[in-house]
Amino acid sequence: MDTNGGDELSHKMPGQELLSIGTVSERTGVARSALHYYEDVGLIASLRSAGNQRRYPRHMLRRISLITVGSKLGIPLNDIKRALEPVPMNTMPSEADWLRATAEWKRVLEARRRAIEELEDRLMGCIGCGCLSMQACTLLNPEDALAREGSGARRLEAADDEDLRAT
């Protein structure tokens, strides 16, 4: 049963222990099939035992956790992959590696967090006080500048600002 540790790849050196896919799945909450998939698309990597079974270094747990959180926040795996590119998979990532990756994440996460906060405000505060304007949401208007000031000469509505206001 307990497949991890004990074969020729893991010499019980501290900091060198390798984890089986079952162990990783259990600890991260990510299904084995999903781990296979992540490997297929290059999001993660694994060493192999003599018998071709996956063996994960411990630092992969961290990477997988980040993937899970990002994924649950609706960030496409492809974007996550790009953000994690500066973090090495074959060696233990250094602090500098993580910090480099962090710049990307910070941008994306900050935008999402702000969008949520705006939505919360709007739902909690503004509905309560009767002001329902939804003009400035960053998630709603990603590149509205283009759409509004764009090439075509659309002149359909004049009092456009009133559209999303209540009563």
Added chain:
Amino acid sequence: MDTNGGDELSHKMPGQELLSIGTVSERTGVARSALHYYEDVGLIASLRSAGNQRRYPRHMLRRISLITVGSKLGIPLNDIKRALEPVPMNTMPSEADWLRATAEWKRVLEARRRAIEELEDRLMGCIGCGCLSMQACTLLNPEDALAREGSGARRLEAADDEDLRAT
């Protein structure tokens, strides 16, 4: 061109104007095909013109905007639908209607916002200071209580708390 207003359904009464699908699509940034789809799955509804074309009351814009934001945050449309169930579609929703729906949203959004903040902290702060524990993340451990205290007698790892800590 300009299809909205002008037929027997819209009498130019203030607060009664109905919008064509094209207009709604343009103002919300949601594709027509997506609006069709949302209607199919019951997320939104539309009145019809004499010639069977969709006509949206203005308050649908608000509903659609909420759907868009939720969707971009990775909330499944089914969950969004459930959260929006207390908000009527056939009549102009009252403040009370929105407030009822808000309770649901608040829960979900709050959880997501916290998760992002934790992740930001972890990426920005904790990586910087060398502390990399990722134990308490709400998105990572949704119902870990069950997994940890559950039925089976798994006793694989003893020093489990050390797993996700760096160096």
Added chain:
DNA sequence: CTAAGACTTCAAGTAAACTTGAGGTCAAGC
């Protein structure tokens, strides 16, 4: 009244992110 563009339905196709299953191999406790 008519032509152009906006709209209709319905069916089928697509992309992302997995899951499931078949058929076979590996690892380890007894």
Added chain:
DNA sequence: GCTTGACCTCAAGTTTACTTGAAGTCTTAG
């Protein structure tokens, strides 16, 4: 050394959230 459960690959299937296209109808500026 063998059985049992964990693992392997590869192909196909599933779900969600749409998009695309065909074939036809509606609406309105001129």
